[in-house]
Amino acid sequence: MDSSEDEARWSLCLLCREEIDTEDETAILECTKDCRIKERILYCEDFPIRICSLWFHKSCYQILMASYKKSKRPSLEIFRSFAAAVEPLHTPANPFLADTASTWEGLVSHSTKRIMAGIFRQELFMRLPVEIQSMIVDRISPCRYLIVLGETRRLIEQLRNVGWIExxxxxxxxxxxxxxxxxxxxxxxxxxxxxxxxxxxxxxxxxxxxxxxxxxxxxxxxxxxxxxxxxxxxxxxxxxxxxxxxxxxxxxxxxxxxxxxxxxxxxxxxxxxxxxxxxxxxxSLPDPPDYNDWNVFGTLDNRHRSYVKLGAGIQGILACCAESIIGIHGFRGLTKEYKSFNTFMEQLLDCYPAKRIFFPFHVNEVIQGAWVRRRIGCEARYSSPTLIIRTSLGRVMSFGPHPLAALKYTYDFQSLLKRGDGTISGLFYDGMTSFAEHSFRMGVICDSNHPIAEFHESEPSLEQYLAPSIESFLTQNLVTMHLTKAPLEGILKVRIWRDHRYSCLPFTGLLLYYENGNIESLGQIRLHEDFELEIMAPICIEHGVRTRGNLPFVKGVHGSATCPRSRNEDCEWQTLPLQGTIVWWTGYLVDKIDFYE
Ligand SMILES: [Zn+2]
Ligand SMILES: [Zn+2]
Incomplete structure (x- = not known):
């Protein structure tokens, strides 16, 4: 991640919303509090009315000003009001999707018509089917010129006409x-x-x-x-x-x-x-469901609460996890909601060591138990809360970091259910308003029409799975490990996902298909992408160790018949046992497969 000094160098242009390199000599600053960059300051006053600094691309500023007669040019007061009026209330989950519509407006705007007259005719463009218009806009978006003269100029005019501000x-x-x-x-x-x-x-x-x-x-x-x-x-x-x-x-x-x-x-x-x-x-929905006080971990306040509906049509739970849960999605296929969740996750994963953990449901399986595992003696937000669920088939899954065995005594569990609650029909959590904002409050919605067949008061044990203690060569801290696991008995075939963007981690995860029709997931699966390989059982896997940092990774997955069974210093082939449990640990730059009896 960038240092804060690097981040501070980047600001957004008020007029086109694109990033500005503030070291760029052509960028200009409207300053009311900080006069360090003397030569490029557009405006400054000693007694600031509002403490804020505005950045402009010089070209954006000039394009806008040139579209006005001299006497009609907007004042800096208007720019400052405009900045306050469009300042986001919080970071949006998908901040990069907005420019297309703004560019579109510029193409058909009154104020660009005359300027583009020689090269572009709005009347002809408007006669095209919307699909074609959309394709054209996608090609040229984002266009600073069109955004400034279209949408930005219209809003500045509107602000002037309203006359009353804030x-x-x-x-x-x-x-x-x-x-x-x-x-x-x-x-x-x-x-x-x-x-x-x-x-x-x-x-x-x-x-x-x-x-x-x-x-x-x-x-x-x-x-x-x-x-x-x-x-x-x-x-x-x-x-x-x-x-x-x-x-x-x-x-x-x-x-x-x-x-x-x-x-x-x-x-x-x-x-x-x-x-x-x-x-x-x-x-995240207009009529939130009811829940009881004990169905919630953490104090509820006015933060944004995301709801995940389970039940009919649900294929699995997809969670974006780091030190806690960042986002949860109820997977029902490649829906619009999935795509939006995935966009959020992709942007996050580009700059943050989070993991996408998928838990597929089996036929008619429901959640009958939910616990939060958290570190004792610290505030909820620092307690690495992990959601643990138990299903009607006895399967147990955790969403969040797996504690080291040596630190076992520093964790405890809170059950989110009491005897008499129904099966779980939904989950909710706070977060998803900005990047890397972790959720430390979460809860469950119970369906009182469906009583729990077999109620368990105490939490399921995952202690037998010992997270490998691997030190990150980057930070010298232990790598946070996430646990995914599956039974070894009855595997029919596996589908394999690879991530070609990272040469160091070629294999990211597996979907396992069983003779009885069940599916299990190991590691990280990119559900919207095709799997790379399908291999029939019996299966061999190859353990690898990266030279840099000495970190384990999954180097290969093969059918037994084609397994090269080569052995050398940094790799080792292993045939999957026919019984027991396969565990895939995933952490930042680490993937490790273990077997348990
Ligand atoms: Zn600009
Ligand atoms: Zn100043």
């Missing part, structure tokens, strides 16, 4: 509500909300008749602001949309007004005051 509005829940929306990065956001019709002439507004007894307000939100509002009475079920998060604001009879935060372009949130500002519940 304020808190009061909305009466007993009156009609009017809403206007603004497009940004391909999504529509609420840009105005009022009890009287909004005056802006060129904007469509929506009129909402509110129910007489409002029980809840559901805000569809993301890192920019509010996309949609649902005012619900007790009869109405909220609907979901494409938003990543839903804020659930519970309303009482005594609540007459709500307070709306507006930053000049977008409505950022909506809150109730009852003596104090109340925080909403934030979930």
């Amino acid at each position: 304020c808190e509005l009061v909305l009466n829940l007993k009156q009609t509500v009017y809403v206007t929306k603004t497009k940004y990065q391909g999504n529509l956001y609420i840009s105005g909300v009022s009890n009287s019709p909004l005056e802006a002439v060129d904007v469509d507004q929506e009129r909402l008749e509110l129910p007489i007894c409002i029980e809840k307000i559901i805000l569809s939100v993301d890192h920019i602001g509010v996309r949609r509002l649902q005012f619900l009475d007790h009869n109405t079920v909220p609907s979901s949309d494409d938003s990543p998060w839903y804020e659930i604001v519970d309303i009482q009879d005594s609540d007459v007004v709500v307070h709306v935060r507006f930053d000049g372009l977008f409505v950022r949130n909506l809150r109730i005051f009852r003596g104090q500002r109340l925080q909403p519940r934030i979930w």
